[in-house]
Amino acid sequence: MKIAYIVSRYPAVSHTFILREVLGLRAAGFDVTTISVRRADPTHLLTPHDQQEAAQTHVLVGASALSYLGACLHALTRPLHLARMFARAWSLRRPGLKGSLWACFYALEAILAWHICHQRGINHFHAHFANVACDVALLAALLAGPDASFTFTMHGPTEFADVAHFRLAEKAAAAASIICISDFARSQLMALLPPAQWPKLRIVHCGIDVTAYRFQSRTPAAVREILCVGRLVPVKAQALLLEALATLSIPFHLTLVGDGPDRARLESLTDQLGLRPHVTFAGNIGQNAIHTYYQRAHLFVLPSFAEGLPVVLIEAMASGVPVISTRIAGIPELIEHNVEGLLVPPGRVDCLRDAIQQLLRDETRSIAFAHAARAKVESAFDGRQCTHDLAAIFSAMQTHPTPTLETPDAVVATGAT
Structure with a gap:
């Protein structure tokens, strides 16, 4: 089966999944x-x-x-589909x-x-995230005609925070099927669709090659290594x-893997809290090197305010690192x-500090968590099961296509605007 994967920027270090x-x-x-809407950042x-x-x-912006x-001359040979596509873009x-103006660019x-x-x-167009890539995939499928199908993978959390802006409903x-990475993601879309369309919301987790992550027991150390992997952004x-960590009573060293616009502010805060000797900003690390960081960590902490279902947590868990995260979105389905x-x-700094101290002090509990x-x-x-x-x-859609690109009335039932 032939399929196009359309992503806003591909590949990207934060979207290795x-x-x-x-x-x-x-x-x-x-x-x-x-197909990437924008060219990949060379640093990624x-x-x-x-x-x-x-x-x-293939890169669209800058072509x-x-x-x-x-492409436009080719599209003019199918005026009816082209008109429908522009009408949907509008x-x-x-x-x-x-x-x-941006609607014209997307078209x-x-x-x-x-x-x-x-x-x-x-003839099958699949997007990851309900952002510009999703607009492009939907419109391209419309131009391809009634035999084409459009699907996307729903991650969140950005789109859930502004449903109207992203035209999520x-x-x-319009999608023939939507791949939801968690029950939470599925539930958010159920709120936007009539019950008759709920069956097309299918859950497929973002998986990993478990065999590539060696489970390793933590070696006791006087200074405990704490790891956090993620883009350096406020969320x-x-x-x-x-x-x-500024009030932690146990000797530690924190490694922050990742980069982003919040780095300067975080480095300044590190200095203000007197943590500079205890914190390393490692920057972006490729998948061929990230294993080393997991193997030497005694604890993995991801204190996000909003998430989808973080793959870095899955990687840490596969590597035998005890994990602490927040009770949000799809994370309780993983942990x-x-x-x-x-x-x-x-947002509870006191609860976060107490949890870190608990696991660093209780080796038996940490080991039990790691094995579970x-x-x-x-x-x-x-990942093998997820791919299967x-x-x-996708194969079932090819055998029994269920195009829904021409059913915008379904949105009316939800009250979406």
Whole structure:
């Protein structure tokens, strides 16, 4: 089966799960063409796989004028589909002049994406996240005609925070199927769709190759190594973690893996709290090197204010690192509190500090959590099973197509605007 994967920026160091998914589907016999709305950041191409994927991925923004001209001329040969596509682009536009202008840009990008796929005989368009990539995939499928299908993977949390801006209800109604990474993500879409459409909401976790993560018992040490992996942005709450550690009574060293716009502020806060000797900002680390960080960590902490279902938690759990995170979104589906790790209320620095101290002081409890967490990953987040489940959904759609691109009335039933 041929399928196009459309992503806002691919590959990206914070979205390695998409790369794993693409490689898994290809290994399962799928012909996957990757299309990135914007070119990948060169600083994110940290592994040979990243570099290879970037080299063979089609990029829409920045493509030559000749490419766009050829695609537009091709699209003019199907005026009815083109008119429908532009009408849908206009209906999805955001308010104001800027929103109208961007709707035109998305339509042009969709024309080029469709042209690329038409040349390769691709009729299935799949997007990750309900952002611009989802707009482009939906519009490209409309241009492809009634035999085409459009699906997307729903992660959150950004789209859930502003349903109207992302036109989430409209996109959900138009999709033939939606892959939800958690029960929480599915429930948020159920609130936007009539019950008749709930069956198309399918849960497939973001999995990992469990065999690539060696379970290793932690070696006791005078200074405990605490690890946090994630983009340095306010929603990941690294600032809260620094505040919690400032009053910790146990010797520690914190490594923050990742980069982002919040780095300068976090470094300043580190100095203000007197933690500079105890904190390392490691920057972005590729998948070929991240294992080393998991292996030497005594504790993994992710204190986010909002999340989907973090793959870094899955990786840490597979590696035998005891984990602490927050009781939000899909995380409780991954970590059962006091069984596979500890969950704390988001934003509570006191609860976070107490949880860190508990696990660093109680080695027996930490070991029990680590073993239970590894078992959870093996049973529910094995990438091979996740790929199998996803492949089955795509294959069933090819055998029994269920196009819903032309049913915008479904949105009316939800009261969405």
